[in-house]
Amino acid sequence: MSLADLIDAFVNLDENRVLGIVEKLLREGTDPSEILEACRKATTIIGERFERGEYFLSELVFASEIFNSVMRVVLPELKRETKPLGTIVLGTVQGDIHDIGKNIFKAFAEAAGFKVIDLGVDVPPERFVDAVRTHNPDIVGMSGLLTISYESMKKTVNALKEAGLRDRVRVIVGGGRMDEHVKRYVGADEWADNAMLGIRKCKEMLGLGG
Amino acid sequence: MTGAELKSPEDLLKERFGRVEKAIELGEPDRVPLIIFTCGDILRKYAKGYELYFNYDRAREVSVRFATEYPVDVFLAALAAEGFIFALAFSDYPDIAPSVRFWTGPMHDALGDKYTRWPGRELPEDSIFQFIGGQFMEAKEYCKLSDDPITFLNEVILPRSCLNLEKPNSEKANVALIRLGVEVSRYLKFLGDSAADLAKVGVPSLPLTFAYAPLDFIGDFLRYPTGALLDVRRHPDDVKRACEALVEPILKVALSLKPAGAKYAFIPLHLNEYLSPKLYNEFYWPTLKKIIVALYEQGIKSLVFFEGWHDPHLETILELPRGWGIAYFEKTDVRKAKKILGGHTCIMGGVPPSLLLEATPDKIKGYIKDILSEVKPGGGFILSPGVADIPMPVPPENLRALIDAVEEYGRY
Known part of the structure; x- marks a missing residue:
C-alpha cells in the first residue's frame, strides 16, 4: 500500500479502498501532508477526466464525498499547514x-x-x-x-x-x-x-x- | 404581433394553439411558435415575489398583464412549487392526486413542508419560491419504499418531511390536511380563472398533466440529489428496484388528468445532466422511457424539460416512438439536437435567458435570425427561453425583440 495506490484508488473512485489505504498509511507513520498531496494529484486527474468528457458530475459529487471523508481523518493529524495557492x-x-x-x-x-x-x-x-x-x-x-x-x-x-x-x-x-x-x-x-x-x-x- | 390586434381572441386562440400543435406533430405551421414559461421571476416586474405565490388575485392580474403586453403562442406561469410527493402519496385517488401536484405559498403554510422555501417566509419578500428538497429516507429503507411505495410515503416520509404532519392522527396533522384541502380548492379555481383570463386576451394555455423520472423523485423528495447519486454507487440494486416500483404510481398520477382533457405530460428532469451515459442508461433512462412510452400509448405526449446539458444522452431519445412529444432543452444546442432528432422529436428551446438580459435588441434579433435559419426548415421546432424562466431585469425592448424576431424570421 503506497501513495501511488492511494492515487489509483481515488481516481477510480473506490471509496472503501481509499479510506482503507489512508488509515493504513497514517498507522504506518506516513506524513499526513503527503497523503493530502496524493489526494490533490488524484483530484487533478479526476478534473482532467471530467474536462475530457470521461467523467461526469456524478463522478465529481462522489469524488468530493471521498475527499471530504479523507479530510476528516487526515486534517486532525496535520502538524503544519501548507501555504495555500490563494x-x-x-x-x-x-x-x-x-x-x-x-x-x-x-x-x-x-x-x-x-x-x-x-x-x-x-x-x-x-x-x-x-x-x-x-x-x-x-x-x-x-x-x-x-x-x-x-x-x-x-x-x-x-x-x-x-x-x-x-x-x-x-x-x-x-x-x-x-x-x-x-x-x-x-x-x-x-x-x-x-x-x-x-x-x-x-x-x-x-x-x-x- | 403583426395583425394580432385585428383578430378576435377566439381566432387568436385557435391560431396560436394550432401553431403549437402543428409543431408538436412535427409539421411546419405558418410560423415557428414561441412559448414562454415562468416560475415568477419575470412577473416580479409587476408584483413582489411574495404576492405572486400568496395572493391568487394579484397573480391572475399580473399573469394576464404580462400576456397582454408580451403576447406569445403559449404562456405558462407555474406559480407553485414542486409537490409531486403528495400526488404520488395519493395516487390511488385520481380525484385528489393531481390537485396536490403543486404547492402554493398558503399550502406551504398549511403543511410546513421542508422541501420548499418561500418569499416572505424563509426568503426575502421579493425572491421567488425555491425547491430545495432534503434527505428524509435512510439508505437502508430502500426496500420499504420498493415493497409498498404508497404506504411508505404516507406513513414514514410525509411525517418526516412536513412539520405539521409529524404526528399522524394528531389534531395538528388533521387540521393541516383540512387546510391543505381548502387551499387546493382555492388554487384550482385560480388555475381555471387564470386560463380563462388568458383566453380572453387570445393566449392559450397547454392542457397539461404531470409525471416524474423515478430517480429524480428519489433525489428530490427522499435522498437529496447528491444522496441519490451516491446511492447509485453504494446501493445500485436497491436504487434500480425502487425506480421500477415508482413507475406504476407515477403513471397513475399522470393519467388521472386524462379524463379532464390533459394532452401533454410535463416531466422536468434534474439528474440527467449529472450522469455518465453508462449510469444514465442503467439507472435513469429505462424507467423514464417506460413512463413516456406508456403515456404515449394512452394518447398523452410528454413535454420533457431536459435540464442542463443533455448532449451525452441525446441519441437515446431516438429509442422513443416518432412523435412521442416535445424535448425542451436548456443548455443543449438546439441546432445539434435538430440534426440528431429532426423528423422524430419536436424540439423546444434556443434562447439563453442571459442573452435576453444582457444583449441589445439588435443582437437578440440577429441571434434568433441565425438560429431559426438552421432549425426552422422541416418544422417540429418551438422557440422558447432555455430555462423555464426569464430574469426580471430583462428590459422590455429585449422581450419585444424576441417576439418581433420570431414574427420576422419564423415564417414558413
Whole structure:
C-alpha cells in the first residue's frame, strides 16, 4: 500500500479502498501532508477526466464525498499547514439557497490547494463585503442556480465597488446558468458553469496556469 | 404581433394553439411558435415575489398583464412549487392526486413542508419560491419504499418531511390536511380563472398533466440529489428496484388528468445532466422511457424539460416512438439536437435567458435570425427561453425583440 495506490484508488473512485489505504498509511507513520498531496494529484486527474468528457458530475459529487471523508481523518493529524495557492471567499448569493454546485467547487478548490472561506447560502452583498475586509482574499466566488441570482451578483459587485474593494479582488461567478452574458451583466472577471472550469479559471486569474 | 390586434381572441386562440400543435406533430405551421414559461421571476416586474405565490388575485392580474403586453403562442406561469410527493402519496385517488401536484405559498403554510422555501417566509419578500428538497429516507429503507411505495410515503416520509404532519392522527396533522384541502380548492379555481383570463386576451394555455423520472423523485423528495447519486454507487440494486416500483404510481398520477382533457405530460428532469451515459442508461433512462412510452400509448405526449446539458444522452431519445412529444432543452444546442432528432422529436428551446438580459435588441434579433435559419426548415421546432424562466431585469425592448424576431424570421 503506497501513495501511488492511494492515487489509483481515488481516481477510480473506490471509496472503501481509499479510506482503507489512508488509515493504513497514517498507522504506518506516513506524513499526513503527503497523503493530502496524493489526494490533490488524484483530484487533478479526476478534473482532467471530467474536462475530457470521461467523467461526469456524478463522478465529481462522489469524488468530493471521498475527499471530504479523507479530510476528516487526515486534517486532525496535520502538524503544519501548507501555504495555500490563494484564498477564495465563496457563497451562494442573496435570495438563492442552492449549494450543490458550490459544495463541489469548494471540495475541489480545497483539494487543489486553495483556502476557501465558505459563507453559505443566501449571502447578502454586505456579508461578502465584510468577508473581503476580514479575510483579504484573492478571489470572490459567487454561486447561484436561479435566474434571480444574476441581480444579486450584480448588487454584490456594486457593493464591493462602493466599499472600494473591487480592485483588490478578482470576481468569478459560478453555476449551471452562467455564461459570458452573465459575466458582463454582473461585472465579474470570469464565469464558470462547472466546478472544474471554475478552478482552472481561478488558477489562471492568479497567474498559476491551468 | 403583426395583425394580432385585428383578430378576435377566439381566432387568436385557435391560431396560436394550432401553431403549437402543428409543431408538436412535427409539421411546419405558418410560423415557428414561441412559448414562454415562468416560475415568477419575470412577473416580479409587476408584483413582489411574495404576492405572486400568496395572493391568487394579484397573480391572475399580473399573469394576464404580462400576456397582454408580451403576447406569445403559449404562456405558462407555474406559480407553485414542486409537490409531486403528495400526488404520488395519493395516487390511488385520481380525484385528489393531481390537485396536490403543486404547492402554493398558503399550502406551504398549511403543511410546513421542508422541501420548499418561500418569499416572505424563509426568503426575502421579493425572491421567488425555491425547491430545495432534503434527505428524509435512510439508505437502508430502500426496500420499504420498493415493497409498498404508497404506504411508505404516507406513513414514514410525509411525517418526516412536513412539520405539521409529524404526528399522524394528531389534531395538528388533521387540521393541516383540512387546510391543505381548502387551499387546493382555492388554487384550482385560480388555475381555471387564470386560463380563462388568458383566453380572453387570445393566449392559450397547454392542457397539461404531470409525471416524474423515478430517480429524480428519489433525489428530490427522499435522498437529496447528491444522496441519490451516491446511492447509485453504494446501493445500485436497491436504487434500480425502487425506480421500477415508482413507475406504476407515477403513471397513475399522470393519467388521472386524462379524463379532464390533459394532452401533454410535463416531466422536468434534474439528474440527467449529472450522469455518465453508462449510469444514465442503467439507472435513469429505462424507467423514464417506460413512463413516456406508456403515456404515449394512452394518447398523452410528454413535454420533457431536459435540464442542463443533455448532449451525452441525446441519441437515446431516438429509442422513443416518432412523435412521442416535445424535448425542451436548456443548455443543449438546439441546432445539434435538430440534426440528431429532426423528423422524430419536436424540439423546444434556443434562447439563453442571459442573452435576453444582457444583449441589445439588435443582437437578440440577429441571434434568433441565425438560429431559426438552421432549425426552422422541416418544422417540429418551438422557440422558447432555455430555462423555464426569464430574469426580471430583462428590459422590455429585449422581450419585444424576441417576439418581433420570431414574427420576422419564423415564417414558413
